[in-house]
């Protein structure tokens with residue numbers, strides 16, 4: 001491991017967690033020399049298709065900061081794409097994983113099981129929306145869980161069609177590439193893709209003249225009726241707030257109308273909460289904002305504080321329709337990931353992180369709305385809780401400005417604030433701070449954003 005030996009950097013970046021100094025602190029250019037050296041090695045060793053947004057190499061992280069090999073301390077507004085929601089190396093997670101790794105690392109739940117898997121299933125059955133009887137199956141990645149939700153819905157309904165939406169992101173495996181909307185970089189040249197996947201129009205208030213939720217749902221349902229037919233359709237899969245597609249919050253009533261149509265037509269309604277789940281949006285799950293109870297809910301990312309874990313949770317009769325042995329995988333519900341997940345849930349509750357997400361959202365949204373008043377290039381400020389974005393356009397129009405978005409992100413990175421971009425048009429700057437971040441760091445990050453919008457004029 002490379003330790004920090006730069007004279008100007010007293011930060012001992014070997015242990016992460018919330019006790020790391022909570023400050024933005026730049027001691028080299030970004031990326032610094034050691035990061036650049038590692039990046040050169042990466043180029044020589046790692047497949048070119050695996051990109052990096054910001055090539056600073058991290059040695060420790062926690063609270064609201066990422067510390068790199070050059071001793072820079074950056075403000076984290078990305079949480080490793082909505083994963084370290086409880087914070088990096090959150091103390092309960094560290095302790096639980098350390099205890100588990102010393103006890104046993106793996107047996108394969110399908111061979112000789114262990115309690116952690118069952119406890120995570122019980123917890124998910126309890127905390128996901130709806131008081132019906134539920135079952136859960138555990139997997140490793142978000143994509144894998146989405147695939148399994150589709151398998152289960154097909155088995156249950158005896159039908160095969162799957163409807164997804166414009167701007168959707170569901171993963172990079174073959175079936176989930178078919179379900180993901182955007183060609184570059186996710187799909188280009190990687191086909192042929194899985195069949196029987198159909199795309200319907202979304203509710204995208206900023207880009208559909210603020211069409212109301214009922215009208216947007218009617219438009220989608222009409223297209224589904226005409227182009228697929230409920231009698232051929234196993235599932236509708238939708239992100240309650242789209243993530244990679246641009247942090248698109250559908251108009252009120254859109255999701256609810258879709259669920260009602262699904263219920264009336266024996267179609268399984270699947271909420272992909274991989275990015276929105278686990279307190280991120282100021283509710284445990286984003287569908288709660290819409291008062292929607294999905295048949296199946298897919299979770300990953302924030303579930304286990306950075307350990308790979310994902311889940312499908314839902315109505316017992318649907319989940320149990322798959323034959324014994326039909327669901328599984330060598331590592332699904334790995335003991336370390338399960339221990340981490342239980343510690344994550346405890347942390348969310350003990351630290352009041354659902355409320356914290358709402359407060360972070362209120363603070364950042366106000367700052368971004370103030371900025372929007374001064375800057376016509378911010379077309380839209382949107383999101384829920386600590387899942388917030390600005391959509392950048394040519395001032396006075398809705399024409400996407402991807403180039404500006406790149407420049408703004410780069411200027412933030414240079415100043416030590418890790419932000420991510422997203423959106424079909426590449427023009428959305430998104431913020432996913434860990435819920436362990438302090439108000440002081442958030443305010444500093446917002447000051448930096450004010451500055452970068454100024455210098456990119």
Ligand code: PLZ
Nearest residue numbers: 141142143169170171239243272274275
């Ligand atoms: N569903 C809603 O957001 C993953 C992808 C990053 P995996 N999003 C980040 C990238 O470029 O690969 C995601 C998601 C939603 C499914 C997934 C897939 O989750 O754990 O990446 O497979």
